[in-house]
Amino acid sequence: MPLRDLARLCGAPPGALCRVESLQPRGRFRQVTLSSDQVEEPDTLLALRVAGRDLPLDHGYPARTIIPAAPGVHCTKWVARLTFLAA
Secondary structure, three states: OEHHHHHHHOOOOOOOEEEEEEOOOOOOOOEEEEOHHHHHOOOOEEEOEEOOEEOOHHHOOOOEEEOOOOOHHHOOOOEEEEEEEOO
């Protein structure tokens, strides 16, 4: 699902940032904050499935972010929580 659509469904304010938290207990990229431009990018996704199947555990089940033009380490795996924040 495009993250911008999810933000709208959640009632996030225009220009909101998004804090993404992983189920990963520790690590440098356990949490990341996406800019409003990243949230609004139509190709920024919260992925639950790939090729019609649930994500495999090693690819981020239950959910992961897909963020164009961002290093892969910023595409958080094992997403536990998204928090939309006013900029």
